[in-house]
Amino acid sequence: MTAGSMTSAVHSGGLDGSALRLVAFDLDDTLARSKCAIEPDMARALIALLARHAVLVISGGNTEQFRTQVLGQLPDDPVLDHLHLMPTCGTRYLRREEGAWTQVYAHDLDPAARDAAVAALEQVAREIGCWEPDEVVHGERIEDRGSQVTFSALGQQAPPDAKAAWDPDGSRREAMRSRLAPLLPDLEVRAGGSTSVDVTSRGIDKAYGLGRLMELLDLRPEEVLFVGDRLEPGGNDHPVVGLGVGTRAVRHAGDTLEVIAGLLASTGVAATGPVAAP
Ligand SMILES: [Mg+2]
Structure with a gap:
């Protein structure tokens, strides 16, 4: 995919990919159709992106959905050390440590x-x-x-x-x-x-989870891009706007592939390393 194939609705123009340290994605209708596994082309795009940036996937879905929709579709690759998973809007946080997915924390109801x-x-x-x-x-x-x-x-x-x-x-x-x-x-x-x-x-939404990860990784808002299909007011991605991070609205996984392609093109030369594990 080339920059020329991008539509005006989802263009990545103006994105300074080299300044980004984290690219965050919603899951349903952003990386995959609702409740479906990510497609092979999305898996390839995420692996390529993970070589340059830390990547977060955050969704209201539970850990099991993340395992079937995302993890089960990705090859076992060392770049997965730069992948952060936040099921249930970040009340749970999973990372890959020494080749195994482990739960960093779970903030359960008392x-x-x-x-x-x-x-x-x-x-x-x-x-x-x-x-x-x-x-x-x-x-x-x-x-x-x-x-x-x-x-x-x-x-x-x-x-x-x-x-x-x-x-x-x-x-x-x-x-x-x-x-x-x-x-x-x-x-x-x-x-x-x-x-x-x-x-x-109360107060658990995607801004909660993304905000926690920004604290853990010591990220400033201008170092973060969030990509989601429900960024409009009332949508379940909208709360992240309040964090001051960059946002890109997409309609479906096809749009998201174009955003990723634009990021990869813009960071082909001047790439910062992915964020290290906290
Ligand atoms: Mg969604």
Whole structure:
């Protein structure tokens, strides 16, 4: 891919790649289609970028999604030492150390908050008719994911068709969310997937995770570029704008490949080394 093939919507013009020390990416609809693995061309582009810059992937998805969508698609290469992974918006942080992926930290809900969330989820679900009979529930209704408690009305292993039919307009999830919020004032309650409601610590978003990594690596905002598909106000990438970092809006992985190509072209000569491990 050449600079000439870039569209005006995603051009990398004006980017001084040589001054960048970290390139951060959203995952779903930025590096890959939602919940899908990254494609081989994206894996190659990331490996090339990792030879010049530290790279962060940050998403609301859990560690398991990172393993299947990202890590499972990358070759075992020493440049992966410059890759930083932040599942669940940076409440968890993974790095490769001596060839093995290790969790640097996990900031989980404290036990009292977690127990309160579990109790409130069951209470509200029963009150408004969202506690489905055992016969139609597949797997756990309430899952403790450490940094997040998730209610799944039909269970974690429910068939996709049944999940899709449970709350097509989102009104049942919104009814749960609006009743739960005042019961859990210190926690954040959000409608999640098609049958789920998520409870997390307050103030956890992508700015939280990226901000933590900037502190750990001692990065200034002008040394960081964030690439994401939901940078507009209200989008789940928008909070990073408040950090003052550079941003590039993309629509899909194809746009992201063009941004990476532009970065590689601009840093072909004057590349700074990747950020070392903290
Ligand atoms: Mg996205």
